[in-house]
Amino acid sequence: MGKVIATRLARLVATLLAVTFLTFSMTALLPGDPVNAILGVDAVRDPEVVAKIRLDLGLDDPFLVRYFNWLGDAVTGDLGQSYITDQQVITTISQRLPVTAQLAFMAIIMALILAIPIGVLGAYKQGKWQDSSTSAGVQVALSIPNFIVGIFLIWLFSVKLGWFPASNWNRISTDGLVENLKTAILPASALAMTQMAIFSRLVRSDMIATLQENYILAARSKGLSDRFILLRHALRPSSLSLMTIVGINFGALLGGTVIIETLFAIPGVGFRLINAIYQRDIIVIQGITVFIATAYVVINTIVDLLYAVIDPRIRKG
Amino acid sequence: MKPEFPRDRLSNVSSSVTGITDVAPKKATIREVIQAMPLRVKLASLWLLLVVFGAVYAKIDTAWFGGSLPLQNPNFQTNGFDRATGTFGTGEPIEGMSGAHWLGTDAIARDTFARLVHGGWVSLVVVVVSAACGVIIGGFLGSLVGFVRGRTETIIMATVDVILAFPALVLLLALVSIFEVRNLFVISTVIGVLSIPAYTRVARANSLAISSREFVTAARAIGTKPSKILFREVIPNVLPTLLAYAMVAAAFVVVVEGSLSFLGLSVQLPTPTWGNMINQARRDIKINVAQVVWPSLALSVTVLSLNQVGDYFQQRRAVKGSNL
Numbered sequence: 001m002g003k004v005i006a007t008r009l010a011r012l013v014a015t016l017l018a019v020t021f022l023t024f025s026m027t028a029l030l031p032g033d034p035v036n037a038i039l040g041v042d043a044v045r046d047p048e049v050v051a052k053i054r055l056d057l058g059l060d061d062p063f064l065v066r067y068f069n070w071l072g073d074a075v076t077g078d079l080g081q082s083y084i085t086d087q088q089v090i091t092t093i094s095q096r097l098p099v100t101a102q103l104a105f106m107a108i109i110m111a112l113i114l115a116i117p118i119g120v121l122g123a124y125k126q127g128k129w130q131d132s133s134t135s136a137g138v139q140v141a142l143s144i145p146n147f148i149v150g151i152f153l154i155w156l157f158s159v160k161l162g163w164f165p166a167s168n169w170n171r172i173s174t175d176g177l178v179e180n181l182k183t184a185i186l187p188a189s190a191l192a193m194t195q196m197a198i199f200s201r202l203v204r205s206d207m208i209a210t211l212q213e214n215y216i217l218a219a220r221s222k223g224l225s226d227r228f229i230l231l232r233h234a235l236r237p238s239s240l241s242l243m244t245i246v247g248i249n250f251g252a253l254l255g256g257t258v259i260i261e262t263l264f265a266i267p268g269v270g271f272r273l274i275n276a277i278y279q280r281d282i283i284v285i286q287g288i289t290v291f292i293a294t295a296y297v298v299i300n301t302i303v304d305l306l307y308a309v310i311d312p313r314i315r316k317g
Numbered sequence: 318m319k320p321e322f323p324r325d326r327l328s329n330v331s332s333s334v335t336g337i338t339d340v341a342p343k344k345a346t347i348r349e350v351i352q353a354m355p356l357r358v359k360l361a362s363l364w365l366l367l368v369v370f371g372a373v374y375a376k377i378d379t380a381w382f383g384g385s386l387p388l389q390n391p392n393f394q395t396n397g398f399d400r401a402t403g404t405f406g407t408g409e410p411i412e413g414m415s416g417a418h419w420l421g422t423d424a425i426a427r428d429t430f431a432r433l434v435h436g437g438w439v440s441l442v443v444v445v446v447s448a449a450c451g452v453i454i455g456g457f458l459g460s461l462v463g464f465v466r467g468r469t470e471t472i473i474m475a476t477v478d479v480i481l482a483f484p485a486l487v488l489l490l491a492l493v494s495i496f497e498v499r500n501l502f503v504i505s506t507v508i509g510v511l512s513i514p515a516y517t518r519v520a521r522a523n524s525l526a527i528s529s530r531e532f533v534t535a536a537r538a539i540g541t542k543p544s545k546i547l548f549r550e551v552i553p554n555v556l557p558t559l560l561a562y563a564m565v566a567a568a569f570v571v572v573v574e575g576s577l578s579f580l581g582l583s584v585q586l587p588t589p590t591w592g593n594m595i596n597q598a599r600r601d602i603k604i605n606v607a608q609v610v611w612p613s614l615a616l617s618v619t620v621l622s623l624n625q626v627g628d629y630f631q632q633r634r635a636v637k638g639s640n641l
Binding site for chain 2: 015019026027139140145255274280286289300
């Protein structure tokens with residue numbers, strides 16, 4: 001087990017180095033002078049300011065030196081500061097991450113609540129109308145981009161019914177949980193739809209395979225009820241791959257909430273990234289991209305390791 | 318009459334002995350392929366053909382005929398002054414469906430149907446470019462490293478893994494933000510380059526399987542040059558799987574371009590795309606939801622269709638591949 005962990009961690013470090021290097025080069029290789037991008041092309045150019053920015057960014061150092069300087073800062077939590085808002089990028093992220101994480105978490109939970117029954121039903125009634133109709137629904141759910149789902153949720157629940165606000169965000173700390181959920185429910189639902197489709201497809205196909213195992217036949221011949229067999233005997237082994245995909249998708253959602261956060265004007269990490277892109281605020285783009293990519297890679301590694309802990313077959317293979 | 322080699326009988330004998338049918342099945346004609354499709358796949362293909370036809374027609378109209386073919390100008394404000402006729406248009410902003418404007422007009426009185434048909438062009442170009450990059454570059458790299466293995470494989474697959482380690486949309490946003498001018502060329506190239514790693518992975522997996530097959534061993538044994546084996550034996554067998562994958566990947570690419578457009582980070586206005594039509598129309602959703610519905614439907618139905626057709630061909634491929 002120790003060896004598995006060691007190799008995975010070594011690979012994690014290598015991947016992180018590569019990922020950070022790629023992000024850094026992307027933003028460092030911006031066409032034109034980064035100082036222009038920071039000050040704006042038509043800004044009045046005070047040579048002193050330009051010199052200071054160049055020194056701050058270490059623009060006159062060789063590329064690799066710049067990368068390792070930047071990496072050294074990044075490891076200690078210093079991702080630089082925005083030239084537009086003057087805020088430290090790490091502060092921005094730590095303020096906004098809880099919002100994004102809450103959305104991602106709610107989306108995953110809502111998706112699971114819907115997906116498990118749908119997937120189990122599809123497997124249990126394989127080939128019957130219950131299966132074909134839910135499969136068709138899942139196909140459709142999978143094909144509608146989440147921002148379209150979001151817009152129509154706004155139209156129905158904000159414009160027509162007036163139940164939830166169309167945008168804005170209430171914090172748990174200042175407005176309380178109920179007010180917070182009111183602003184979170186629509187964006188989380190929009191995110192949940194695709195996840196639901198992915199999860200239920202997985203549960204269905206896994207369960208179909210599991211239900212053909214001999215021990216299911218044995219359980220059936222013991223006279224156990226279908227319900228008991230489905231939930232106790234069949235769902236558990238099927239939940240392994242579900243857990244993996246849940247973990248990976250949670251990581252992906254940290255970056256995947258970008259559009260929904262923009263649509264609902266939610267002060268999360270993704271919305272900040274989009275604003276930084278509109279303002280060409282390179283330091284912020286760089287910092288957030290590296291943060292999201294790192295979180296994603298780390299979460300994937302944790303999921304991999306957990307998987308090895310739970311399923312001994314992986315450890316040996 | 319040509320003397321015929323008794324191919325079928327021979328293969329039957331060998332297959333009954335070895336259990337392997339290595340004879341290529343008779344090539345199905347296009348008509349047979351279409352007849353074998355389930356209804357939903359037929360409908361999906363029909364929709365995709367319509368979109369492609371509309372987009373190409375619209376492009377030909379503006380590029381070669383100066384907009385004189387029967388389709389309205391997608392950027393003409395129908396309540397404004399028409400230089401061609403010297404009169405003011407009779408359109409209104411946010412009209413409903415009518416004979417003059419089949420799907421109504423948008424917030425500045427442009428014909429929605431025309432914009433929708435024209436909007437398919439951006440999606441089409443992005444899909445074609447990304448599939449071309451993926452199949453040609455990714456397909457070649459993947460087939461190559463699956464066949465030659467060794468250090469080349471380690472290096473290329475490590476690069477692929479790093480790129481795939483990013484959440485796709487975030488990497489795309491970061492790359493797109495680099496460009497000050499975002500036109501169709503930039504957008505399709507960026508999405509195309511980002512498509513390569515996934516194709517490489519698919520191609521490599523298939524190439525690995527094919528490279529260990531008997532006919533490749535046989536080719537090696539009779540001293541065929543490796544490059545010839547790669548191009549004559551491996552790549553032709555990887556290609557069909559890759560093309561089936563391209564359909565599914567296309568669905569993803571359409572969503573990605575739609576998302577970029579929706580965020581205003583794809584091609585610049587006033588070029589119509591389904592994503593930017595949705596974004597513009599959603600501001601008036603309180604007055605008129607129909608203007609959001611049309612581009613949303615076009616986008617979603619296209620993605621659904623690509624998924625249907627892609628899944629269908631992947632399944633066929635999997636079944637065929639299993640008795641290879």
